Amino acid sequence: xxxxxxxxxxxxxxxxxxxxxxxxxxxxxxxxxxxxxxxxxxxxxxxxxxxxxxxxxxxxxxxxxxxxxxxxxxxxxxxxxxxxxxxxxxxxxxxxxxxxxxxxxxxxxxxxxxxxxxxxxxxxxxxxxxxxxxxxxxxxxxxxxxxxxxxxxxxxxxxxxxxxxxx
Amino acid sequence: xxxxxxxxxxxxxxxxxxxxxxxxxxxxxxxxxxxxxxxxxxxxxxxxxxxxxxxxxxxxxxxxxxxxxxxxxxx
Numbered sequence: 534x535x536x537x538x539x540x541x542x543x544x545x546x547x548x549x550x551x552x553x554x555x556x557x558x559x560x561x562x563x564x565x566x567x568x569x570x571x572x573x574x575x576x577x578x579x580x581x582x583x584x585x586x587x588x589x590x591x592x593x594x595x596x597x598x599x600x601x602x603x604x605x606x607x608x609x610x611x612x613x614x615x616x617x618x619x620x621x622x623x624x625x626x627x628x629x630x631x632x633x634x635x636x637x638x639x640x641x642x643x644x645x646x647x648x649x650x651x652x653x654x655x656x657x658x659x660x661x662x663x664x665x666x667x668x669x670x671x672x673x674x675x676x677x678x679x680x681x682x683x684x685x686x687x688x689x690x691x692x693x694x695x696x697x698x699x700x
Numbered sequence: 701x702x703x704x705x706x707x708x709x710x711x712x713x714x715x716x717x718x719x720x721x722x723x724x725x726x727x728x729x730x731x732x733x734x735x736x737x738x739x740x741x742x743x744x745x746x747x748x749x750x751x752x753x754x755x756x757x758x759x760x761x762x763x764x765x766x767x768x769x770x771x772x773x774x775x
Contacts (some may be wrong), residue, residue: 553748596735603717628732651729651730660728
């Protein structure tokens, strides 16, 4: 392999690694303030979670990896919730019935909110499903994840622990 | 005169149809209907995989599905 090829191979590997793993936001940006519908129909203002470490996850029932990540995120929530961690699982199904059927079959503790019109993923700049955004206590997006495989659970743990440790 | 006007109208209609239709941006969260199993072109994915497998193994059709194959049927 020539030197040029080696360099381009290394760059490709680095880019793929960055794209697949949880990546620190290039420059921490303030999380957009969004309004989401709760299960009982009331509206929730995302800014009310300021002061906590929040994972905002965008998911839908038609997206297989989203369905795999759902119980994993619920497990993370139960693990770190006592330390001030919140998970907002924002469902983006157009038909609420699809989400309700899934949620009935998957008991959970995390907070599920609904945005069938998709205003919140647009505000966050979602590029693929599922996407999650880890927000620090000051309200800045610090880590983003796109896609899901079980391998990233440890990354989530490390990132959540880091943000929880901050003042 | 009437023929020219008709042709002009027809031209405008055709051009408008060509330019006005077509591309729409589908955001990642709007792909629920596209992801529906009913949207696949082939009714039976397993059948298609099987058919493709033995058809690709034929020497003459080697690479016909965009993948090189030696014709040994061992792919």
